[in-house]
Amino acid sequence: MKTVSREISSWILRGVYIVFGMLLLWQRPAVAQQYNGKELVKAELISDVSAIEPGQKFRLGVLYKIEPGWHIYWKYSGDSGIPTKVEWHLPPGFKAHDLQWPLPFRDKEPGDLEVFAYNSEILLFTTVEAPNTLPPGPVSIEAKTNWLVCQSLCVPGSAQLKLDLGSGSSSASNAVQLFDKYSAQVPKPLAKGIQAQFNRSGKNLEISVSGVPNGEALDFYPFPPSDTEVGHVSRNGSKRFLSIESEPKPINQIAGVLVVGSGDKREGYEVSGAAVPSTTRNLTGSAGLGALLQALGFALIGGLILNVMPCVLPVISLKIFGFVSEAGERPQKAFWLSTAFALGILVCFAVLAFVVVLVRATGAQVGWGFQFQDDRFVVVISCLVFAFALNLFGAYELSVSARATHGLAELASGQGYGSAFFQGVFATILATPCTAPFLGTASAFAFAQPSWITFVVFMFVGLGMALPYLVLAIKPKWLRFLPRPGNWMVRFRQFMGFLLIGTLLWLVWILGQMKGADAIVKLGAALLLISILAWIKGSFWTPVSSARSRILAAAAMCIAVLIAAGVYSFVTQPSQLVWQRFTKDSLEKALASGRPVFVDFTADWCLTCKTNERFAIDTPQVRKAFSKQNAILLRADWTKGDPEITEILKDHGRAGVPMYLVYPRGGKEDQPTLLPELITSQTVLDALNKS
Amino acid sequence: MFGKLLLTCGLSVAAAGLCLAETEIGKSAPNFTLPDTAGKKVSLADFKGKYVVLEWYNPDCPFVGKHYKSGNMQSLQKEFTSKGVVWISIDSSAPGQQGNYPSEQLNAISARDGAARTALLLDPDGKIGRLYEAKTTPDMYIINPSGILLYKGAIDNKRSTDLADVKTATNYVKEALDEVMAGKPISTVSTRPYGCSVKYSSD
Numbered sequence: 070m071k072t073v074s075r076e077i078s079s080w081i082l083r084g085v086y087i088v089f090g091m092l093l094l095w096q097r098p099a100v101a102q103q104y105n106g107k108e109l110v111k112a113e114l115i116s117d118v119s120a121i122e123p124g125q126k127f128r129l130g131v132l133y134k135i136e137p138g139w140h141i142y143w144k145y146s147g148d149s150g151i152p153t154k155v156e157w158h159l160p161p162g163f164k165a166h167d168l169q170w171p172l173p174f175r176d177k178e179p180g181d182l183e184v185f186a187y188n189s190e191i192l193l194f195t196t197v198e199a200p201n202t203l204p205p206g207p208v209s210i211e212a213k214t215n216w217l218v219c220q221s222l223c224v225p226g227s228a229q230l231k232l233d234l235g236s237g238s239s240s241a242s243n244a245v246q247l248f249d250k251y252s253a254q255v256p257k258p259l260a261k262g263i264q265a266q267f268n269r270s271g272k273n274l275e276i277s278v279s280g281v282p283n284g285e286a287l288d289f290y291p292f293p294p295s296d297t298e299v300g301h302v303s304r305n306g307s308k309r310f311l312s313i314e315s316e317p318k319p320i321n322q323i324a325g326v327l328v329v330g331s332g333d334k335r336e337g338y339e340v341s342g343a344a345v346p347s348t349t350r351n352l353t354g355s356a357g358l359g360a361l362l363q364a365l366g367f368a369l370i371g372g373l374i375l376n377v378m379p380c381v382l383p384v385i386s387l388k389i390f391g392f393v394s395e396a397g398e399r400p401q402k403a404f405w406l407s408t409a410f411a412l413g414i415l416v417c418f419a420v421l422a423f424v425v426v427l428v429r430a431t432g433a434q435v436g437w438g439f440q441f442q443d444d445r446f447v448v449v450i451s452c453l454v455f456a457f458a459l460n461l462f463g464a465y466e467l468s469v470s471a472r473a474t475h476g477l478a479e480l481a482s483g484q485g486y487g488s489a490f491f492q493g494v495f496a497t498i499l500a501t502p503c504t505a506p507f508l509g510t511a512s513a514f515a516f517a518q519p520s521w522i523t524f525v526v527f528m529f530v531g532l533g534m535a536l537p538y539l540v541l542a543i544k545p546k547w548l549r550f551l552p553r554p555g556n557w558m559v560r561f562r563q564f565m566g567f568l569l570i571g572t573l574l575w576l577v578w579i580l581g582q583m584k585g586a587d588a589i590v591k592l593g594a595a596l597l598l599i600s601i602l603a604w605i606k607g608s609f610w611t612p613v614s615s616a617r618s619r620i621l622a623a624a625a626m627c628i629a630v631l632i633a634a635g636v637y638s639f640v641t642q643p644s645q646l647v648w649q650r651f652t653k654d655s656l657e658k659a660l661a662s663g664r665p666v667f668v669d670f671t672a673d674w675c676l677t678c679k680t681n682e683r684f685a686i687d688t689p690q691v692r693k694a695f696s697k698q699n700a701i702l703l704r705a706d707w708t709k710g711d712p713e714i715t716e717i718l719k720d721h722g723r724a725g726v727p728m729y730l731v732y733p734r735g736g737k738e739d740q741p742t743l744l745p746e747l748i749t750s751q752t753v754l755d756a757l758n759k760s
Numbered sequence: 761m762f763g764k765l766l767l768t769c770g771l772s773v774a775a776a777g778l779c780l781a782e783t784e785i786g787k788s789a790p791n792f793t794l795p796d797t798a799g800k801k802v803s804l805a806d807f808k809g810k811y812v813v814l815e816w817y818n819p820d821c822p823f824v825g826k827h828y829k830s831g832n833m834q835s836l837q838k839e840f841t842s843k844g845v846v847w848i849s850i851d852s853s854a855p856g857q858q859g860n861y862p863s864e865q866l867n868a869i870s871a872r873d874g875a876a877r878t879a880l881l882l883d884p885d886g887k888i889g890r891l892y893e894a895k896t897t898p899d900m901y902i903i904n905p906s907g908i909l910l911y912k913g914a915i916d917n918k919r920s921t922d923l924a925d926v927k928t929a930t931n932y933v934k935e936a937l938d939e940v941m942a943g944k945p946i947s948t949v950s951t952r953p954y955g956c957s958v959k960y961s962s963d
Contacts, residue, residue, distance in 0.1 A: 315949070647962060
């Protein structure tokens with residue numbers, strides 16, 4: 070019996086040892102995540118002191134050593150990834166301040182994704198205050214951290230860390246320099262003189278920065294509230310734009326870091342998003358009563374001006390004479406005939422307003438938003454305004470088909486109020502070739518307005534157009550004040566074209582504010598296309614041109630549009646390669662990685678450079694080769710004549726751009742391959758494959 | 761003549777609008793056609809009249825793994841496909857990148873996981889991913905029977921790879937679908953997605 074119980078107890082003991090051993094193994098202080106046999110992130114809890122006194126302030130941090138090529142994330146990770154998390158487990162009485170985040174790097178990933186991350190090594194730290202009384206013995210501090218470490222794929226990781234500090238009298242540790250180094254990298258409050266202001270404009274948050282010396286690189290790393298989704302920061306001069314892609318609560322300011330300078334000389338400034346009253350740039354102006362009255366006033370005047378057009382003015386006196394003679398002995402009848410005529414005009418305008426509202430409503434169903442904050446809307450209106458201006462200048466004419474108005478002509482013939490009404494409609498329609506540019510422009514702008522405003526404004530335009538008839542019918546004697554039709558009407562019409570060009574200029578300015586110079590150039594190209602189309606129409610598709618001429622004109626216009634579309638999509642194809650900015654430092658870093666490096670010295674005004682980029686570098690074969698060899702692409706932008714780049718060009722015996730340096734795998738800084746100025750894809754591939 | 765010009769103007773405006781299709785909440789979700797793992801071509805337009813959920817997928821991403829290993833994604837798929845919702849997973853990983861597998865292997869993974877989705881579509885050149893601006897896996901989109909985009913963003917509110925978080929998280933997709941199918945407005949219309957980046961090619 071005793072032997073059995075001893076055996077059992079020895080087995081039990083063995084079992085206990087095994088379980089205990091397993092538990093011990095699981096209790097490893099730092100759980101190392103292995104990937105392909107490598108520990109991707111080594112985390113260590115360190116302090117700038119090795120022993121502390123009561124009441125002392127000291128720094129505590131987690132030091133991450135990250136495998137080259139991999140990164141962990143900032144407090145805002147960007148488009149993907151997860152921010153690194155640190156949780157302190159301090160003994161009772163100890164207080165920890167906010168976690169300090171040194172300035173991260175902005176990394177771009179394929180698919181236009183942007184993340185904010187740390188690579189190789191980083192210290193996330195805080196200041197801790199010891200209580201005024203310390204228990205005897207060592208102070209045991211713990212921390213838990215988890216992270217996501219990514220290269221092209223991601224591996225989550227975590228660590229349970231411990232650090233023991235002596236207590237009694239303070240003594241510094243040998244990590245002080247590390248703390249000082251990373252402390253210097255933590256963004257500071259905004260320096261004197263530098264100001265950052267926020268302005269909300271539609272979907273965009275505009276960050277205006279002042280007080281930064283010209284030429285200094287400027288960047289903004291946002292730190293949006295947890296569920297707000299933001300896009301990438303884009304530039305326009307000294308302004309930065311951040312598009313807010315989704316906001317559970319509307320915001321007009323955002324916290325973040327303003328980054329001045331580049332490479333190792335970057336300085337980060339903490340921006341807390343000081344509030345600026347939200348000025349939504351509503352360009353069409355919400356209709357305050359004053360603005361509305363102003364609009365109606367302009368509408369009325371606009372309608373009056375329509376009467377001066379070559380298609381309209383001659384008709385006025387004819388009509389008045391007609392009404393007066395029809396009225397005969399009863400002058401009031403002339404007025405009422407005129408009123409019927411005016412009604413005809415107003416009905417036309419009502420129909421036009423209705424069509425605009427209908428198209429707008431249908432468009433909204435399909436998902437079009439007609440707003441001046443939408444750059445596409447501005448582009449479309451600009452094109453329409455320009456097309457109409459060309460019509461006013463006389464580049465081409467619009468005409469009303471006789472067949473369409475035939476039925477109307479019948480109704481309008483004859484006497485009586487009914488005929489007068491239809492004459493009003495008829496006259497308005499016949500006036501279309503002259504009034505279309507104005508009404509077309511007005512319609513286009515009306516798309517951005519609520520329906521009732523559209524109706525009211527158009528009614529007032531109609532009223533303005535009908536006014537002469539109403540007035541002159543009462544006082545036919547005033548007909549002598551009516552300007553006599555003549556060539557001056559044509560000149561006046563042409564002059565009105567300049568008004569539309571003025572409107573176009575205003576629209577171009579809006580587009581420039583929204584999207585920058587590139588958008589203006591693209592609009593210019595679209596306007597060029599419109600000019601060509603207008604010329605074709607004006608020369609070959611007129612009421613007196615033959616059917617053959619018209620068909621050829623239609624074909625030519627279609628071809629022109631197709632060519633333009635093709636050129637546009639070709640030219641605006643974004644570079645599918647990911648370029649980093651070239652500096653001496655970035656080149657060194659790139660070469661240190663052992664990967665092949667390709668440096669492109671280019672400038673925006675250099676046509677050869679752009680041609681090479683489009684036809685030799687940004688080609689499928691070269692892209693594949695870059696991707697296969699994991700090449701680093703550096704771009705040196707000499708558009709503004711950077712002196713550092715000028716020097717390097719000189720070093721290689723070149724006076725200007727383009728210049729291409731290829732460092733094959735494991736290449737040295739002084740042994741690049743220099744490519745000729747005109748290159749082909751083959752040239753690039755050959756240089757890459759040389760080893 | 762003027763009428764014809766107006767018509768042409770209108771058509772070109774229409775064309776411009778369609779060419780510049782964007783993914784925005786409240787607007788039409790752009791149509792697309794992609795092959796499924798059996799090679800059959802599937803279009804979004806095929807499902808007009810039904811709710812459609814788009815789930816950006818990468819079987820090797822630990823965030824996707826969190827939802828599949830815990831059974832969360834599969835149970836969502838089962839629950840909603842049985843209510844007539846079309847659940848489409850899209851794999852936009854480029855060749856050579858994480859998550860890009862031949863169809864047979866993807867089918868095997870789906871079978872192993874017990875996925876209950878309507879279709880798994882392959883988008884190796886990332887065109888549709890980029891069209892929808894899908895940033896992470898998972899990245900979720902909900903489209904209503906008329907083709908309008910209702911929700912875009914994260915699958916739930918616990919941004920982690922920890923399986924335990926699935927139970928305590930608010931699942932935005934389930935919440936939105938429950939609300940909209942009961943005729944109520946969606947309370948959370950768009951959130952910041954979390955996950956691994958979609959493995960687009962550098963091409």
